[in-house]
Amino acid sequence: MRRALIAGVALTCLFAATSAVEAYLKLGTNAGGRLVNLRWHTFPIRYFVTNRDVPGVTAPQLQHAADRAFASWAAVPNVALSSQFAGFTSALPLTGDNANVIGFQDRPDLERVLGATSFTLDTVSGEILESDIFLNSTFPWSVAPAGEAGRQDLESIVLHEIGHLHGLGHSALGETELISGGRRVIGAEAVMFPIAFSAGNLNRTLRADDIAGISDIYGDAGFRSATGSIAGRVTKNGAGVLGAHLTAFNPASGKLVGGFALSPDGTFVIAGLEPGPQVVRAEPLDDGDPGSFLDASLNIDLDFTPAFYNRLVTVPRAGTSRSIEVKVHSK
Amino acid sequence: MNARGNRAALTLLASIAFPIAAAAQSPRADRDPRAGSWEIAAALLWTGGYNAGSAAALETRNPSTRSTPLTLFTTDSRLRGAPGVESRLGVYLGRRVSMEGVLEFSRPVLRSHLGGDFESAAPTDADATVTSYVVGGSALYHFGNGRLHPFVEGGVGYLRQLLEDHDGLITGAEFHAGAGLKYRLTHGAHPFALRLDGVASSRSRSVAFDQKRRVVPELAAGLSWRVF
Numbered sequence: 001m002r003r004a005l006i007a008g009v010a011l012t013c014l015f016a017a018t019s020a021v022e023a024y025l026k027l028g029t030n031a032g033g034r035l036v037n038l039r040w041h042t043f044p045i046r047y048f049v050t051n052r053d054v055p056g057v058t059a060p061q062l063q064h065a066a067d068r069a070f071a072s073w074a075a076v077p078n079v080a081l082s083s084q085f086a087g088f089t090s091a092l093p094l095t096g097d098n099a100n101v102i103g104f105q106d107r108p109d110l111e112r113v114l115g116a117t118s119f120t121l122d123t124v125s126g127e128i129l130e131s132d133i134f135l136n137s138t139f140p141w142s143v144a145p146a147g148e149a150g151r152q153d154l155e156s157i158v159l160h161e162i163g164h165l166h167g168l169g170h171s172a173l174g175e176t177e178l179i180s181g182g183r184r185v186i187g188a189e190a191v192m193f194p195i196a197f198s199a200g201n202l203n204r205t206l207r208a209d210d211i212a213g214i215s216d217i218y219g220d221a222g223f224r225s226a227t228g229s230i231a232g233r234v235t236k237n238g239a240g241v242l243g244a245h246l247t248a249f250n251p252a253s254g255k256l257v258g259g260f261a262l263s264p265d266g267t268f269v270i271a272g273l274e275p276g277p278q279v280v281r282a283e284p285l286d287d288g289d290p291g292s293f294l295d296a297s298l299n300i301d302l303d304f305t306p307a308f309y310n311r312l313v314t315v316p317r318a319g320t321s322r323s324i325e326v327k328v329h330s331k
Numbered sequence: 332m333n334a335r336g337n338r339a340a341l342t343l344l345a346s347i348a349f350p351i352a353a354a355a356q357s358p359r360a361d362r363d364p365r366a367g368s369w370e371i372a373a374a375l376l377w378t379g380g381y382n383a384g385s386a387a388a389l390e391t392r393n394p395s396t397r398s399t400p401l402t403l404f405t406t407d408s409r410l411r412g413a414p415g416v417e418s419r420l421g422v423y424l425g426r427r428v429s430m431e432g433v434l435e436f437s438r439p440v441l442r443s444h445l446g447g448d449f450e451s452a453a454p455t456d457a458d459a460t461v462t463s464y465v466v467g468g469s470a471l472y473h474f475g476n477g478r479l480h481p482f483v484e485g486g487v488g489y490l491r492q493l494l495e496d497h498d499g500l501i502t503g504a505e506f507h508a509g510a511g512l513k514y515r516l517t518h519g520a521h522p523f524a525l526r527l528d529g530v531a532s533s534r535s536r537s538v539a540f541d542q543k544r545r546v547v548p549e550l551a552a553g554l555s556w557r558v559f
Contacts, residue, residue: 149395174390175401175449187390187401198395207391251386251406251443251540276499277459277540279388279406279445281452306452308404308445312459314494 026217027167029123036126038119038167039217044082045070045131045165050103051088054137057104057154059088061143062135066102069159072204073166076211078223081166093132094118100130100165102158104137112182114139114196115157117164133161147200156196156203163192168213170194170293172245173258176286183286189256194292208255212272219272228275228315230259232324233266234282236304240266241282241328243290243300248313249279260294275317280309282326304328362520363476364557368423370431372526374553376415378437378463381547383408384540387447405447408540410461413439417551419469427473433488435465435549441494441538461538462493465505478515484508484530492538503536513555526555 027038047070049063063085070083086099093101094116107113113136120130135141135157142151174188176195185195190209197203206214215223234244244261248270259270261282283306285293290300309326364370385407389400415437423429439461446454467488474481488505509530517523528551535544 175403184396185393186396187392189390189403197393200394202391202394247388247403249386249388249404249406251384251408252542254386254389256388256390256403277441277443277494279404279443279457281404281445281448283450283452306448306450308448308452308455308457310455310457312441312443312457312495314459314499316499 026213027119027164027169029121029126031124031126036124037217038121038126038128040166041125041127043080044084045100046084046086047100047102048086048089048091050092050101051090052104054104054141056141056151057143062102062104062154062158063088065143065155065158066133066162068155068204069162072159072206073162073214076206076214078220078226079215079218080220081214081218093134095132096120096130098130100132102133102135102161104135106138107134107136108138110136111138114152115161117161128165128167131165133158133165135161142199145201149199151199152196153199153201153203156191156201159204159206160191160196163210163214166214167217168192168210171209171213171258172260172285172293173207173209173247173256190258208253209257212257212270216271223272225318226275227272228317229269229271229320230273230278230280230313230315230324231267231269231320232280232309232326234261234268234326234328235266236301236328236330240264241301241304242266242298243285243294243302244268244282244304244326244328245285245293246270246326247281247283248273248315249281250274250276251279252276262294264299269320273315275315277312277314280313280324280326282307282309282328303330305331363426364423364429366423366425367559368429369558370419370421370423370429370555371558372419372421372553372555374417374419374526374528374551376417376435376437376549376551378413378415378435378439378532379548380410380412380439381537381539381545383410383441383443383538386540401449402447403449404445404452406443406445406540408441408443410538411440411442413437413463415463417553419555421471429471429473431469431471431484431486433465433467433469433486435463437463439463439538459495461495463538464491465489465532466491467505467507469507473513480513480515480524481510482512483510484528488532490534490537494538501536501538503534505532505534507532507549509549511551516554521557521559524555524557525552527552 074081140151142148147153171190171192173190174193175186176183234241261268284302388403417435421431469486471484485508490505492501507530511528513524
């Protein structure tokens with residue numbers, strides 16, 4: 001067994017440019033040229049909470065927020081996730097001590113990072129052996145039920161980080177705008193979008209994209225039999241478009257689920273979709289920070305305009321649609 | 332073929348030849364249908380379209396920017412009217428009343444207009460072809476005498492619609508009511524007639540993005556032939 005600590009402030013997808021992978025943005029590792037998804041093999045996930053109060057949040061309040069966030073992920077139908085609070089600890093997160101630790105640290109140097117998740121994993125099987133969640137106490141936090149203006153909602157951020165802890169990468173279902181000092185999210189339809197809302201409690205609820213993603217990793221036979229996939233390629237002048245972001249929209253339910261073209265030939269699969277006709281749309285990743293989603297070393301193509309696929313795509317139950325080709329054009 | 336087979340073949344030939352000969356001998360001997368008379372019909376069909384629902388792809392708005400959801404894009408969908416074919420087999424219960432079985436087939440297009448894109452994607456019409464069947468039955472009451480026979484009709488059916496690539500299936504109940512006329516083109520006991528139908532077809536479920544009962548018009552024009 002090979003163990004490796006993978007830590008970072010912007011943990012995103014480690015999927016490299018390889019053959020088609022199944023849908024959604026999941027964390028993965030390259031095991032001898034083979035792509036392996038990161039996932040827990042043993043449940044419940046036992047976690048500790050750093051016994052340290054910070055302004056606005058006590059350690060028990062952090063534990064309660066983590067408990068609710070784990071419960072939100074575990075409540076997704078047709079997945080079998082469970083967690084167990086193991087106690088308070090003096091250990092800090094991101095230390096690789098064989099314990100899953102959630103806690104605050106002062107990191108004023110990470111002036112744009114609210115939180116991050118680290119992993120120790122079996123690089124052959126992709127099994128997550130340990131995962132820590134760091135929350136940056138440099139920022140003002142809130143545990144108020146409705147959130148507080150000017151403060152980050154603790155449960156929303158912990159819910160996002162626990163999505164990473166389970167093996168999910170970032171979703172690109174959101175829009176941002178440039179403001180002084182960085183980017184601000186205008187709207188998002190995934191808890192796993194990499195930029196947090198400024199305040200409020202709206203991201204305490206998982207969206208269709210989050211549910212499709214976690215189900216794609218841990219879904220049981222019930223999930224596989226009740227949902228389907230859209231497969232195809234994104235092309236520009238006949239060549240594949242690496243890094244294109246795709247959105248499947250079901251007009252009947254209003255659910256949006258995203259996916260990515262993760263190989264140089266532009267191949268993509270969006271899984272976990274409701275059966276029936278769906279709209280497919282392709283867009284470039286946010287050119288402000290594509291590294292938030294995919295390995296920054298990849299040659300991600302951002303030079304194309306958003307486009308709709310000109311057919312409705314019927315998602316079959318427990319199957320994959322015929323392969324489609326979404327043609328995009330340079331800006 | 333043995334001797335019994337020869338007799339059967341002759342009997343069948345005679346039964347076909349007899350009405351033809353009878354019509355030739357008495358070209359003006361029109362006969363109204365009676366209980367037990369059978370009629371077949373085939374027609375070209377046009378089924379009207381309907382609004383299949385509008386939707387918006389919404390994202391949750393960052394509360395510090397605005398309170399209303401962010402619209403990524405919108406869809407406005409319609410099942411377009413389509414030509415088709417239908418066939419009917421009917422039996423008369425009396426001179427005025429008949430019962431029919433009906434089979435309809437058409438291939439309408441579900442079209443979604445995609446627009447209002449937040450990032451200015453070009454508006455697009457996205458289509459999917461639907462294969463639609465209706466199997467049902469109708470009761471007809473005929474009026475009039477002579478060559479022109481108006482009628483009213485009503486009945487029920489089973490609607491089966493397959494989305495493109497046969498990956499999606501929608502089934503529902505269908506009720507229809509309407510009127511039509513038969514205009515006799517030939518004479519005798521087995522006349523051909525021009526048949527026109529116009530009905531309103533109410534469908535409990537059908538291809539759409541919002542599930543509700545829909546009423547669509549159906550027009551059919553074809554020929555009928557009284558077999559027996």
